[in-house]
Amino acid sequence: MKLASRVFLAVIVATSLTACSSFRFPGVYKVGIQQGHIITEEMVSQLKLGMSKRQVRFVLGNSLVPDTFNDDRWDYPYSVRRGSQGEITQYLYTVYFENDKLVKTEGDYLPGKAPLSGEKSRRYLEDMNRDVPVPTEDATPREVPLPDGNN
Template identity: 35%
Template sequence: MPANHRYSARTAFLLLACTVLASCSSLSGMSSSSANPVNWVTPYKIDVIQGNFVSKEQIEQLRPGMTRDQVKATLGTPLMASLFHADRWDYVFTLKRQGVEPQSYKYTVFFKNDQLERFEGDTMPSEAEFIAKLGSRRKLGDVPVLEATEAQLSKAAEKSKPSPAAAAAPVSPPSGTPATAYPPLESPKQ
């Protein structure tokens, strides 16, 4: 490489470095999180779902006088059942998602003489509302129709039918190939 090209490449690199450094100082007025290249890429954080989800439909099925087993069949096993509060079951549910404030729901049922006395707690979402919250933000496109038409079914049936010549001809190994003998499936009884 000739000497004059080497010096021009160094000069160009030096000018580029100075320009980059000068532009960094002009970004000082911007927020530090948007200017920092490390903050441009964020790691993936999984959704954390903890506890027992209790829907509005399940709450509507509760009636005073239900037994503990009936309540457990309706709402599921409680997340917290304390020895010190044997007549109280707590259902706690939390949902933590990336980019969304954590959501927490609490519902408590109270028993008296092993019968449901009362129940109270947060306003619970319906099952449809909860599923909508879990929906992915990414849209992967339309879901294809998974049902075949009559024309497609008849076309597939025609393809799967064997030809009459193939059905009449017995299947035998090619000439010159010995027949394969397989061992018995069960050992002889002794």
């Protein structure tokens, strides 16, 4: 009898523990988890070929993943997870330099302006729900005009 009660108790404990992980309260909001740099269309539109690294850093911010072996390529990763158990969606925007000048950009960025507060924040959250970064094969901007007006 003691063995049967111990086995029964072990089965109850095991099923109780597994039930906790699959139980969900109905109607509970799960926050989307964002990590990395949010690169927006507005930021990308400010980039021009020939910009210095300092100017690009001002527009896009510091790269979170600096490459110690290649300082001429900056990667801006961004990932989103819908809720606590949702699928992780990853994006990457990359800028390339030669002789400390911007020569090429490529990758994914979010449409619209950078999220701030109020109406802009609400629109950004709507964009997040749509999950539509703009994929680009080559988002290289046009060249920066020379100061004298000649290209």
